Amino acid sequence: MHLSRVAVALITNDRDEVLMLWRYRFATDAWGYELPGGIIDGDEESAATAAREAGEECGWLPTGEPEHLISFEPIPGMVTSEMDVYHWRGAERIGEPTDTEEAGTVEWVSLKRATKLAKERKLLGSGTLVALLYFLASRAEG
Structure with missing residues (x-):
């Protein structure tokens, strides 16, 4: 089975926080x-999708140039649905989610x-889990 490609936005701020939705x-x-x-x-473009979705879902538009973090297939033994993850350092509040x-x-x-949220199964979906854990691991490597 083939599903559509997905783009994910990982947006951080200068307080070492990440923009997320609780749902x-x-x-x-x-x-x-x-x-x-x-x-x-x-x-x-996948980076444009990730930015657009952040604006629509969160009311925050990423600022600056995106950094492509990783692309992956979440469950290759069952379906294809490539996920592209982009990181932005900052965002501008544009209003309420639409x-x-x-x-x-x-x-x-x-x-x-x-990592605590991951262990408690409070990070939903492979896009979120892979993106955050990869981001943290790559920061630790320097």
Whole structure:
């Protein structure tokens, strides 16, 4: 089975926090944190998709140049659905979220909490989990 490509935005600020959504997912019957992201529309560049989704889902638009962190297939034994993750250092508040289907509570979450949240199964989805853990590991490597 082939699913659409997805782009994910990992946006950090100067307080070492990451922009996330706290929301409920019916399929897994779970509350947790997710990074903004979504399906890449048509010929849209994946970084543009990640930025657009952050604006729509969170009301924050990333600023500066994106850094491509990683691309991966979340479950290659079952489906193809490549995920591209981009990092921005900063964002500008543009208003309230406009995507009501992806509604959640927007929070700046301390990166120090990421591994604890992962262990507690409070990071929902492979896009969020892989993005945050890769980001933290690459920072540790210098």
